[in-house]
Amino acid sequence: MAEVEIISSQTCPFAQRTRMALIEKDIDHVLSTIDLNEKPDWFLAISPYGKVPVLRHNGAVVFESAVINEYLEEVFPERPLLPVDPVRRAHARIWIDFANVRFTPPVYKLMMAQDTEAQAFQAERLTKAMLMMEHEGLAKLGDGSYWLGDDISLIDLTFLPHMQRVGVLTHYRGFKVPDECVLLKAWLQLMGRRPSVMEGSASLDVLIENWRKYAENTSTGTTAEDMRVA
Secondary structure (H helix, E strand, O other), rough: OOOEEEEEEOHHHHHHHHHHHHHOOOEEEEEEEOOOOOOOOOHHHHHOOOOOOOOEEOOEEOOOOOHHHHHHHHHHOOOOOOOOOOHHHHHHHHHHHHHHHHHHOOOOHHOOOOOHHHHHHHHHHHHHHHHHHHHHHHHHHOOOOHHHHHOOHHHHHHHHHHHHHHHHHHHHHHHOOOOHHHHHHHHHHHHOOOHHHHHHHHHHHHHHHHHHHOOOOOOOOHHHHHHOOO
């Protein structure tokens, strides 16, 4: 089978989603890491947004983590990470969209907010998102330990990287997962024991140092620029 290459950076949470999917699906791949502060010309030629991850496979180039992960589902159907049932698959896509639209932005916006009023506003948004994840997601969607039951899915992989970065928010902004999010906390501990998570994750100390630029609102990266105008 043709070689699969994933282009990533050391601590990108979006690229982490795809790295975990490749590992969970047991897809042979090559990991190429770049410095996002000094993006090589060859990378900019294949990544119009200048962001990771980027997947190269059979001469095709695919970018955006959610799109890449669905591509992997279609091209490598073994070890599926989405349900076969259309309704359950639709539910999975709803929560993947929630992760991208309702959960991830306040993580960044809380980190980048510089005054206490803005921080309080974003902390409230993030708290509401987590409460919905607890009560409307984990409590209702499955009857097991993961989002869809007893096995991992793309929902879990989509939420996990930014949930890990809540520890960075605790360090810089004092934010913590709400006490009533018992299922969410148990899920996070369970995910932390998976080989795909252990292999694809940076330590909290590394994340704290790497995200300092967000805490000081000095990041010049594409994601930071997108969050400033969103």
